[in-house]
Amino acid sequence: MRSPRKEQSPPRTRTLRIGAGASYAGDRVEPATELAARGKLDYLVYETLAERTIALAQLERRKNPQNGYNELLADRFYSVLPHCKNNGTRVVTNMGAANPTGAAKRSAQIIRDLQLGPMKVAAVLGDDVLQYCLDNADRLKLMETGKPLSSLEGQIVSANAYLGADVIVAALRKGADIVLTGRGGDCSLFLAPMIHEFGWKQDDWDILGKGQTGADMVECGANVSGGFFADPGYKDVPELWNLGYPLLEVERDGAIVVSKLPGTGGVINRAICAEQMIYEIHDPANYITPDVVVDFTQVELEEIGPDRVRISGGRGKPRPVELKVSVGVLEGWIGEAEIIYAGLGCLERARLAEKVVRERLKIGGVNLQELRIDYIGMNALHGEASLPPKEPPYEVCLRFAGRALEKRDAVRLGNEVETLVGKGPASSSIPRKHVREVLAIYSCLIPRAAIKPRIIVTEVA
Amino acid sequence: MKTFYLRELAHARAGDKGDTNNIGVIAYEAHYYPLILRSITPERVHEHFRGIVKGRITRYELPRVHAINLVMEGALGGGVTRSLSLDPHGKSYSALILTMPVEVTEDIAAELMLKGRQPIARKIEE
Numbered sequence: 228m229r230s231p232r233k234e235q236s237p238p239r240t241r242t243l244r245i246g247a248g249a250s251y252a253g254d255r256v257e258p259a260t261e262l263a264a265r266g267k268l269d270y271l272v273y274e275t276l277a278e279r280t281i282a283l284a285q286l287e288r289r290k291n292p293q294n295g296y297n298e299l300l301a302d303r304f305y306s307v308l309p310h311c312k313n314n315g316t317r318v319v320t321n322m323g324a325a326n327p328t329g330a331a332k333r334s335a336q337i338i339r340d341l342q343l344g345p346m347k348v349a350a351v352l353g354d355d356v357l358q359y360c361l362d363n364a365d366r367l368k369l370m371e372t373g374k375p376l377s378s379l380e381g382q383i384v385s386a387n388a389y390l391g392a393d394v395i396v397a398a399l400r401k402g403a404d405i406v407l408t409g410r411g412g413d414c415s416l417f418l419a420p421m422i423h424e425f426g427w428k429q430d431d432w433d434i435l436g437k438g439q440t441g442a443d444m445v446e447c448g449a450n451v452s453g454g455f456f457a458d459p460g461y462k463d464v465p466e467l468w469n470l471g472y473p474l475l476e477v478e479r480d481g482a483i484v485v486s487k488l489p490g491t492g493g494v495i496n497r498a499i500c501a502e503q504m505i506y507e508i509h510d511p512a513n514y515i516t517p518d519v520v521v522d523f524t525q526v527e528l529e530e531i532g533p534d535r536v537r538i539s540g541g542r543g544k545p546r547p548v549e550l551k552v553s554v555g556v557l558e559g560w561i562g563e564a565e566i567i568y569a570g571l572g573c574l575e576r577a578r579l580a581e582k583v584v585r586e587r588l589k590i591g592g593v594n595l596q597e598l599r600i601d602y603i604g605m606n607a608l609h610g611e612a613s614l615p616p617k618e619p620p621y622e623v624c625l626r627f628a629g630r631a632l633e634k635r636d637a638v639r640l641g642n643e644v645e646t647l648v649g650k651g652p653a654s655s656s657i658p659r660k661h662v663r664e665v666l667a668i669y670s671c672l673i674p675r676a677a678i679k680p681r682i683i684v685t686e687v688a
Numbered sequence: 689m690k691t692f693y694l695r696e697l698a699h700a701r702a703g704d705k706g707d708t709n710n711i712g713v714i715a716y717e718a719h720y721y722p723l724i725l726r727s728i729t730p731e732r733v734h735e736h737f738r739g740i741v742k743g744r745i746t747r748y749e750l751p752r753v754h755a756i757n758l759v760m761e762g763a764l765g766g767g768v769t770r771s772l773s774l775d776p777h778g779k780s781y782s783a784l785i786l787t788m789p790v791e792v793t794e795d796i797a798a799e800l801m802l803k804g805r806q807p808i809a810r811k812i813e814e
Contacts, residue, residue, distance in 0.1 A: 608774060614787055
């Protein structure tokens with residue numbers, strides 16, 4: 228076992244290895260453990276927050292103040308921390324979600340259970356800017372509607388700013404073995420170890436741009452190593468079920484290779500790296516992160532070995548002066564229900580069922596803001612843009628979805644679909660129905676000065 | 689001129705931010721890229737995504753990886769978090785873009801058919 232961390236030594240010259248252990252809240256546990264066991268990692272990063280995850284976590288925390296961090300944190304840490312301790316691998320993750328302090332407490336308990344001490348756990352706070360946003364609701368403009376935040380008064384449940392790598396770097400400087408954050412830039416989780424280890428200046432935009440290009444490649448985890456890529460006969464992926472999660476090999480000058488463990492499934496090639504680089508960006512010359520504005524337009528992808536791609540040519544420009552905030556807003560309810568018709572004439576029976584439900588919703592005065600009806604098997608995903616079917620389907624699933632301000636209206640939609648059995652067209656499945664609350668996400672920008680990041684370090688003996 | 693589905697020339701991945709969807713379209717071969725630039729224009733994409741994209745479509749070019757990025761505003765039913773769609777993120781739009789017909793030069797058509805790729809048999813109604 229390695230000894231406890233010392234104060235920061237001179238900048239590193241060896242290759243830095245950073246593994247990507249997760250890319251969403253419910254991601255699989257085992258691949259990260261395998262990376263930690265065999266990947267000779269310096270850092271393992273778990274990215275687990277989609278836009279809405281943190282707002283959901285805030286609601287969890289309101290129900291129970293102990294909750295609000297990633298539900299799989301204990302599963303992940305029980306299996307991975309023994310390897311991390313053995314191999315000197317530090318963990319950086321946003322699994323803190325709405326409650327980094329609670330996540331740190333739980334982590335400390337796991338370290339004690341497994342007798343892995345001494346270890347330091349850091350909780351990064353400051354992304355929760357709900358109070359600031361409420362205090363300035365008249366002044367802050369929503370990016371989606373252009374209206375002030377105050378137009379959503381009474382519906383706002385959370386506001387979390389995208390913090391950058393700087394505060395994670397500060398936590399690493401304090402010697403943290405595990406850094407738990409809430410909302411931040413996804414890529415910043417990966418960039419922070421590079422800045423910390425190589426001593427990169429936080430205004431050297433080109434080197435940060437290179438680092439962030441690498442971070443962008445792996446922040447969606449297995450999406451760069453074979454996930455969401457396979458299209459048989461066109462893009463084949465070996466052993467998709469056994470996907471190896473990716474890791475970055477970073478040099479001090481910003482040279483980066485994306486790879487994965489030998490003996491795992493999946494694929495890393497130019498094609499998948501190109502898909503991942505463009506994924507969820509807008510202007511490729513100006514990809515805005517809290518740390519640097521990245522320019523991907525000159526990036527070159529080069530296959531240098533089996534499942535190894537070199538990423539070069541990333542560039543950077545000065546970071547934005549303001550930070551983005553995700554605002555969670557309760558906006559009513561969505562009711563959904565499905566019923567399946569099969570056999571000859573199934574489409575005609577489904578169409579009649581649609582008419583029956585529409586008429587009954589009118590008769591009942593059900594108040595829906597929007598109603599959507601899909602014919603699953605024909606056009607549910609692409610609507611009128613779908614290619615026309617060559618022949619009538621043998622079965623079709625009729626799906627209703629409606630949004631309502633009041634829960635009872637959303638419930639009523641499901642009920643009207645349910646009663647199609649017995650009171651609608653002949654011969655169907657038994658319908659399934661579901662009601663959920665709408666937690667919408669809006670965005671606004673706030674000045675960096677409005678954010679007061681804090682780091683709480685717990686030492687576990 | 690023969691017409692092929694874009695799927696024979698390129699691959700794609702789609703993602704979301706708010707009510708905006710973006711699709712990266714990447715040519716399998718560098719010499720297919722000019723065909724893609726010529727055929728996959730914002731206007732044609734708008735027509736192909738009828739009923740889906742309510743806002744503006746912007747096309748960015750990434751010639752070094754022979755790719756384009758299509759940024760489609762108002763494409764996610766009012767936003768991922770309130771959409772009634774079964775695909776609120778529009779991740780399946782990458783499959784829809786690959787159903788676009790592309791007119792292909794004779795030499796590339798021959799190359800594709802040598803690989804076992806077939807042109808579109810029936811006439812596509814535009």
